Every structure is written in structure tokens, then in C-alpha cells.
Amino acid sequence: MEKLYQILALAGVIGYWLLVASVTIRVVIKRRAVSVSLAWLMIIYIIPFVGVLLYFLFGELNLGRKRAERSQKMFKPYGEWFTQLHECQAHQPTLLNIQLSQIHDLCSNRTAIPALCGNTLSLQDTPEKILRSIIDDIESAKDNIRIEFYIWQNGGLVDAVNSALIQAAKRGVNIQILIDSAGSPKFFRSHWYGLMKESGIKIIQALEVNAFRMFFRRLDLRLHRKIITIDDEVAYTGSMNMVDPLYFKQDSGVGQWIDIMVRVTGPTVNILAAIHAWDWEVETGERNLPSFPLCSIEPNGALHPIQVVPSGPGMPENLIQQVLTLAINQAKESVRITTPYFVPSDNLLQVLKMTAQRGVLVELIIPRKNDSLLVNWASKSFFSELLDAGVRIYQFGGGLLHTKSVVIDQQYCLIGSVNLDMRSLWLNFELTLAVDDKEFTKELYWVQDRYLSQSISISPSEWEQRNFTHRMLERGFYLFNPLL
Structure with a gap:
């Protein structure tokens, strides 16, 4: 019996050595920053067994088979939609300053997304100003609303946003909402989630988290964008989640969260809507590209050019x-x-x-x-x-x-x-x-x-x-x- 234990122990040591060796080779051959590779090797060797498990769970950019296949198929039609923007009046590359011109060249070559002129921008730097502006625009919506956030937490003025969305859905506005599953677990257990779905709002848990999926997709891959578009005419983006800071993480000991958002009108809104459409299709398989922008700009008016820069799995790396x-x-x-x-x-x-x-x-x-x-x-x-x-x-x-x-x-x-x-x-x-x-x-x-x-x-x-x-x-x- 003692000999059997010795054989099993030896087999275990050899098996673990082979596992660590194979993971080490995989870490080394992956093309990424040297510091990241070295850090992973240190974790693997310093924390036995757990280090290897962490690498399998978090070490590689794995979107999951279905989403990866969808992304590959989507790149051509979305690229064609973005490429058409190069022919519209709002695309004025010769009028951009040298700094944005170089960013435009990089983005248009890698994603086909050009910088577009003819926008207006409004910087909103307080939670009340941001949320009340969003509510006003939702109440004016006639056709469609597209929304995606990492965190959606009820309370305060967010409840008023929820109510405005329900009323918009009841008057026939098509509403699509993507909310990150890991970022918003409380929302998906709340009564507001049920009320919003009952009103006809389409709400999807993006990158749903559960124990089974950990073997097929990297769990800490998250939807971190903040986008709202309304009737393809008005958009919001920036750093603030759909939260009222007066009711958000009050016991965390860090104070109130400080954020800003940008309210945009003009042709850039349609690009933001297309980014939402991309994320919606990756998650659901449903295609719903926005209308093509009018692309008109006023003669001798301010250009206000904006370059939209998205990133994430399935999009151009880095x-x-x-x-x-x-x-x-x-x-x-x-x-x-x-x-x-x-x-x-x-x-x-x-x-x-x-x-x-x-x-x-x-x-x-x-x-x-x-x-x-x-x-x-x-x-x-x-x-x-x-x-x-x-x-x-x-x-x-x-x-x-x-x-x-x-x-x-x-x-x-x-x-x-x-x-x-x-x-x-x-x-x-x-x-x-x-x-x-x-x-x-x-x-x-x-x-x-x-x-x-x-x-x-x-x-x-x-x-x-x-x-x-x-x-x-x-x-x-x-x-x-x-x-x-």
C-alpha cells in the first residue's frame, strides 16, 4: 500500500509539473506585454495549483465561442456601414487639426470609423444635471432608445429614469437596454427589472455570469461602455454609470463618486448607436443597425469634430x-x-x-x-x-x-x-x-x-x-x- 501511495504521489508531482510546464509555454508564446507574462509566471509559480487555476480563468482573452463567431461575421457588414460615412458631408478630414487628423487616420484604417463634424457637445458635470437631462430626453423620445451600462442601480433619480423609460415604452418607443451582468446583480433582482420588462422594454444581461460559463469564457471580461442614444438624434456617453451617487456605495468609505457625461447631437450620435447595435448583436444575434446620419453641416459653422474610438474583443486590438x-x-x-x-x-x-x-x-x-x-x-x-x-x-x-x-x-x-x-x-x-x-x-x-x-x-x-x-x-x- 505504501508503494502505491509513493507511485500516486510521484504521478501527481509529474502530472502537476507537466501542467505547469504546458501553461508556462502557453504564457510565453502568447504575444503580449512582457511584464504581463512575467507577472503571470510569478503567480503560477508562487501560488501552487491556485496560480494555474487563475490563469485558466483570467489569463487569456476568451469571449466565448458563440460571441467570437458572431463578431467575425459582423465585422464586414458593420465595416461597410462605417465606410459609407467617409462619403458624407460631415466627413471633412482636410479640415481637422494635425493632432485629430492622425487619430482619425489610425481609427479609420483600423475600424473604418471616421471623425465626423457637425456635432454639438454639452459637458454635464453633476449627477443631478446628468440624470435630469437624460429624463427630459427620454420623455421626448418618439421612435427608439438604445442604452448600455456597466452598473445600473436603483434609487434616487435613477428611479425617475426607470419610470420615464416605462412610460416611453407604453407610448410605443422601441427600447433596447444592455446591462452588464456582473456590474448590476441587484438591478436584475429588483422589482424595477420586472416592471420594465412587463412594459415591453427589451433588457439583456450582457456577458451573463454563472459557474458553468467559467469554463467557456473569461468571467472578468465586462461590458464597461456607457451609452444612451435617443431617436438617433441625441446621445450620452462618459464615465457615469446609471446610478445616483447619493444612493450608491454609501458605505464604501470613499465618499461620493464624481463623474461627467457628454450630451452629443449630430452625426456622431449614429456612430454611438451603431456601437450599441454591435454589442446588442454580439449578445443576442439580432441585427438592428441605426439609420444613416444626415451628415449635414452648416456653411461657415463650427465643425466640432469627434472621433469615436471603441475597443473590446472582436474589435481591433489595442x-x-x-x-x-x-x-x-x-x-x-x-x-x-x-x-x-x-x-x-x-x-x-x-x-x-x-x-x-x-x-x-x-x-x-x-x-x-x-x-x-x-x-x-x-x-x-x-x-x-x-x-x-x-x-x-x-x-x-x-x-x-x-x-x-x-x-x-x-x-x-x-x-x-x-x-x-x-x-x-x-x-x-x-x-x-x-x-x-x-x-x-x-x-x-x-x-x-x-x-x-x-x-x-x-x-x-x-x-x-x-x-x-x-x-x-x-x-x-x-x-x-x-x-x-
């Missing part, structure tokens, strides 16, 4: 990071960034350092308190490098700063759902707008000024005096970079 890199590299005077979660890729880290080292003012505003313990500590592991390079880092003390924005030279900006972390840049379904509008950018810059007034600057000399325990926590949590 596009948003490329746009970020391109925009920051073009900066001549200043780059100001706000993000709640800062765990940058090696490439983005080097771009930020190099930009500061060539004399450009680089400012990074992040929340002092974060709802993610892992991210809170992992982000601090980058501070020394950035501070040494001349990047100015500020910690916002007025709540959880959730706004995702980048202002370049106070001339143009990026605004959307994208955090500066590996999850947003590599994994999730995300959306950002590149906006070439000086007045709008100036408005956003003033909002960032307000954030700065509630922030404390991190002094390089004081940062170097942090204790040994602090440094070890930074390095320890940094190991989990691939999971953040």
Missing part, C-alpha cells in the same frame, strides 16, 4: 491604447489626466515618463481613497518612476474621482469610459471620444481645475520617505497586475 499613446506623444505644452484606476501598461508608463522628460507638463489626478484595495496599492508602485521623470501626481480628496479624461495642450481632449489600467486598455468593451473642440476642451479643463483645487500634490521627497511596509505592499499588490 486601439484605445494606441490613441492614448498618439495623443500624449503629440503634446507640446501639457497633458492632464484624471482616472480612478491607474495601473498602466509598460508602454503607456514609458510614454508618460518620456513626455514629462521632454519638458511637457504632465499632471495625473487620481482619488486619494479607492474602492479597490488591489488597485489602490498597485498604482502606488508606479509613483516613484513617474515622480522622478517629472510627472506631477495629485490625490483628489473630494470623493472617488471616477472621471476618465485626458486634455492635451488645452486644445483637444479624450473623454469616455476608459481607465488607465490593463483591464480597460486590453480586456473590456470600452469607448472614448477624441474631441477637437477648443471651447468644450476648455470647459473640461476648468472641471479638472476644480478637481485640482480639492487635491493634494505628492512631493517626491516626501514620497521617498514612505516606510518599508508601504513599499512591500506596493510591490506585493503589483504582482496581481494582470488581474487588475
Whole structure:
């Protein structure tokens, strides 16, 4: 019997060794950032068995067979729809400034989505202003409403949004809502979910989470976009989920969440509606492309060009990071960034350092308190490098700063759902707008000024005096970079 145990033990050791060896080879041959591969190898070897299991669950970008097949089939018809936009009057590539022109060339070559002119933009920077504006537009809807969010939580003015949607459905408006399954479990158990479905609203749990699906799709792949389009005439996007911050995560100890949204009219609305249609079809198999935009622009009117930049599985890889890199590299005077979660890729880290080292003012505003313990500590592991390079880092003390924005030279900006972390840049379904509008950018810059007034600057000399325990926590949590 003892010999049998010895044989079984030896077989187990050999089997585990073969498993680890095969996973190691798989990690190495995957084409990704070296730091990510090294971090995964450390997790696999430092945490026996569990490390291998974590890699199988979270190590690779696996959309699932059905969704992957749909995405492949969809790329051609959606590409043709986007390509038609290049012929419309609102497409004026020769009139774009050099910065947006290069972003336009990158996006139109990789996704066929061009920058379009003839838009209007309204920056909304308080929850009440955002939600009441959304309610007013829903109450005016006549034909269709498309919505997608990561988090939908009832309470406060969100209940008024729910009521407005139910009333719109009752008067015959076609409403399609995509809500991320993992981000909104409470909503799907609420009475509002039942009431909205009974009224005729089509509500889909995007990327549904259950134990069975973990073997067929990466569970932490999430729908993180925030999009509302109404009658293909009005759209909203930005950083705020469908929540009223006065009723959201009040016991998390980080304060009220601080967000912004952009209200858009013009031909860019149809592109945002097409992005929603893409996500809807990936999830359901139903095609419902929006109407083609009128594309008219007023003679001698302001152009207000916007480039829509989507990312996610099935779409061109790494596009948003490329746009970020391109925009920051073009900066001549200043780059100001706000993000709640800062765990940058090696490439983005080097771009930020190099930009500061060539004399450009680089400012990074992040929340002092974060709802993610892992991210809170992992982000601090980058501070020394950035501070040494001349990047100015500020910690916002007025709540959880959730706004995702980048202002370049106070001339143009990026605004959307994208955090500066590996999850947003590599994994999730995300959306950002590149906006070439000086007045709008100036408005956003003033909002960032307000954030700065509630922030404390991190002094390089004081940062170097942090204790040994602090440094070890930074390095320890940094190991989990691939999971953040």
C-alpha cells in the first residue's frame, strides 16, 4: 500500500509539473506585454495549483465561442456601414487639426470609423444635471432608445429614469437596454427589472455570469461602455454609470463618486448607436443597425469634430491604447489626466515618463481613497518612476474621482469610459471620444481645475520617505497586475 501511495504521489508531482510546464509555454508564446507574462509566471509559480487555476480563468482573452463567431461575421457588414460615412458631408478630414487628423487616420484604417463634424457637445458635470437631462430626453423620445451600462442601480433619480423609460415604452418607443451582468446583480433582482420588462422594454444581461460559463469564457471580461442614444438624434456617453451617487456605495468609505457625461447631437450620435447595435448583436444575434446620419453641416459653422474610438474583443486590438499613446506623444505644452484606476501598461508608463522628460507638463489626478484595495496599492508602485521623470501626481480628496479624461495642450481632449489600467486598455468593451473642440476642451479643463483645487500634490521627497511596509505592499499588490 505504501508503494502505491509513493507511485500516486510521484504521478501527481509529474502530472502537476507537466501542467505547469504546458501553461508556462502557453504564457510565453502568447504575444503580449512582457511584464504581463512575467507577472503571470510569478503567480503560477508562487501560488501552487491556485496560480494555474487563475490563469485558466483570467489569463487569456476568451469571449466565448458563440460571441467570437458572431463578431467575425459582423465585422464586414458593420465595416461597410462605417465606410459609407467617409462619403458624407460631415466627413471633412482636410479640415481637422494635425493632432485629430492622425487619430482619425489610425481609427479609420483600423475600424473604418471616421471623425465626423457637425456635432454639438454639452459637458454635464453633476449627477443631478446628468440624470435630469437624460429624463427630459427620454420623455421626448418618439421612435427608439438604445442604452448600455456597466452598473445600473436603483434609487434616487435613477428611479425617475426607470419610470420615464416605462412610460416611453407604453407610448410605443422601441427600447433596447444592455446591462452588464456582473456590474448590476441587484438591478436584475429588483422589482424595477420586472416592471420594465412587463412594459415591453427589451433588457439583456450582457456577458451573463454563472459557474458553468467559467469554463467557456473569461468571467472578468465586462461590458464597461456607457451609452444612451435617443431617436438617433441625441446621445450620452462618459464615465457615469446609471446610478445616483447619493444612493450608491454609501458605505464604501470613499465618499461620493464624481463623474461627467457628454450630451452629443449630430452625426456622431449614429456612430454611438451603431456601437450599441454591435454589442446588442454580439449578445443576442439580432441585427438592428441605426439609420444613416444626415451628415449635414452648416456653411461657415463650427465643425466640432469627434472621433469615436471603441475597443473590446472582436474589435481591433489595442486601439484605445494606441490613441492614448498618439495623443500624449503629440503634446507640446501639457497633458492632464484624471482616472480612478491607474495601473498602466509598460508602454503607456514609458510614454508618460518620456513626455514629462521632454519638458511637457504632465499632471495625473487620481482619488486619494479607492474602492479597490488591489488597485489602490498597485498604482502606488508606479509613483516613484513617474515622480522622478517629472510627472506631477495629485490625490483628489473630494470623493472617488471616477472621471476618465485626458486634455492635451488645452486644445483637444479624450473623454469616455476608459481607465488607465490593463483591464480597460486590453480586456473590456470600452469607448472614448477624441474631441477637437477648443471651447468644450476648455470647459473640461476648468472641471479638472476644480478637481485640482480639492487635491493634494505628492512631493517626491516626501514620497521617498514612505516606510518599508508601504513599499512591500506596493510591490506585493503589483504582482496581481494582470488581474487588475
